[in-house]
Amino acid sequence: MRKEINVFQFCKETNLLLRDEGVFLVSKGSGKPNIMTIGWGFLGTFWRRPVFIVAVRHSRYTYELLEASSSFTVCLPGRGMEKALEVCGTKSGREIDKFKELGLTPSNSYKVEAPFIEECPVHYECEIIYKHGLEAEGIPREVVDEIYPSGNLHTLYYGEVKGVYAVEGAGEALKKWQT
Amino acid sequence: MRKEINVFQFCKETNLLLRDEGVFLVSKGSGKPNIMTIGWGFLGTFWRRPVFIVAVRHSRYTYELLEASSSFTVCLPGRGMEKALEVCGTKSGREIDKFKELGLTPSNSYKVEAPFIEECPVHYECEIIYKHGLEAEGIPREVVDEIYPSGNLHTLYYGEVKGVYAVEGAGEALKKWQT
Numbered sequence: 001m002r003k004e005i006n007v008f009q010f011c012k013e014t015n016l017l018l019r020d021e022g023v024f025l026v027s028k029g030s031g032k033p034n035i036m037t038i039g040w041g042f043l044g045t046f047w048r049r050p051v052f053i054v055a056v057r058h059s060r061y062t063y064e065l066l067e068a069s070s071s072f073t074v075c076l077p078g079r080g081m082e083k084a085l086e087v088c089g090t091k092s093g094r095e096i097d098k099f100k101e102l103g104l105t106p107s108n109s110y111k112v113e114a115p116f117i118e119e120c121p122v123h124y125e126c127e128i129i130y131k132h133g134l135e136a137e138g139i140p141r142e143v144v145d146e147i148y149p150s151g152n153l154h155t156l157y158y159g160e161v162k163g164v165y166a167v168e169g170a171g172e173a174l175k176k177w178q179t
Numbered sequence: 180m181r182k183e184i185n186v187f188q189f190c191k192e193t194n195l196l197l198r199d200e201g202v203f204l205v206s207k208g209s210g211k212p213n214i215m216t217i218g219w220g221f222l223g224t225f226w227r228r229p230v231f232i233v234a235v236r237h238s239r240y241t242y243e244l245l246e247a248s249s250s251f252t253v254c255l256p257g258r259g260m261e262k263a264l265e266v267c268g269t270k271s272g273r274e275i276d277k278f279k280e281l282g283l284t285p286s287n288s289y290k291v292e293a294p295f296i297e298e299c300p301v302h303y304e305c306e307i308i309y310k311h312g313l314e315a316e317g318i319p320r321e322v323v324d325e326i327y328p329s330g331n332l333h334t335l336y337y338g339e340v341k342g343v344y345a346v347e348g349a350g351e352a353l354k355k356w357q358t
Contacts, residue, residue, distance in 0.1 A: 008194045009191075012187050012190040015222065015223060018223065018224055040225045041224065042223030042224075043221065044194060044222060045194065045197055045219050045220065047326050053221060053223070129319055129322065130313075131317065135311075138309055139309060146226070146227075147226050
């Protein structure tokens with residue numbers, strides 16, 4: 001049973017997971033849904049709305065899907081999803097169906113078209129309201145060397161958070177993950 | 180006595196303050212420092228770095244200062260700073276010296292050039308590593324009508340968080356603020 005929660009309730013846990021373990025970005029485009037592991041992103045307020053910003057490189061299959069989408073979900077991993085994080089960060093949805101391969105279940109979201117991962121304790125449902133392709137000339141030299149040695153820049157997708165949902169005991173699940 | 184803390188320690192409190200009360204954005208440019216109240220922003224991870232994104236409209240004095248700056252600080256208000264939040268959100272630094280007017284103290288930051296407000300219990304020190312001027316054509320019609328009826332778009336400044344500092348008892352101070 002999943003309940004809607006306050007948008008910033010797990011803000012700290014989300015940021016720590018993002019940075020330290022990765023979280024799942026689920027997109028659908030016009031075809032089958034796909035999962036990608038992301039380690040960068042932002043949660044905040046913009047235009048009087050709660051917004052989750054995610055960044056996707058142009059080479060990614062998720063980039064193609066998001067370019068054909070109006071929504072995405074961000075799903076927080078629970079205990080035991082380490083392998084899924086690894087697979088979704090290294091394999092491309094062009095080659096495998098990650099839901100099938102990993103035994104994960106795409107569930108219909110409450111408010112957006114992109115599905116969420118049923119096995120995740122918490123997820124954010126986001127409607128894309130703006131996007132911004134990074135401009136190479138504004139990026140510091142040392143960042144180009146470190147992150148973009150061969151181009152392949154990120155586009156940032158601004159997702160208005162339409163709802164955040166958690167299973168019972170999600171707080172505990174996220175806390176345990178971090179110890 | 181101010182101590183360095185983990186970047187996401189007060190992530191939730193920062194987001195709630197931003198959305199519900201406002202926080203202080205301090206910039207310096209080449210002249211005197213100035214304070215502006217902001218209600219929109221993002222804390223997250225990007226390019227393997229902790230980053231605070233702030234948004235400033237082009238008409239603002241702070242915009243001029245940030246365009247001539249390499250840093251800013253974000254300072255969280257303590258109890259009793261409601262008037263300062265109001266003044267810094269409505270008066271322009273072109274006309275008054277807000278530090279002087281409000282009896283606030285600009286203190287030298289530990290790691291960046293822009294000062295922080297001594298009276299604030301928590302502050303983020305940020306080095307600008309990227310900026311992005313919003314592009315009108317990508318903004319949804321209803322957002323233009325609501326937020327940009329006469330143009331005056333925002334530029335987003337990405338500040339790498341070089342350090343977050345808190346006075347003793349900051350957690351309590353921020354908690355009380357929210358009750």
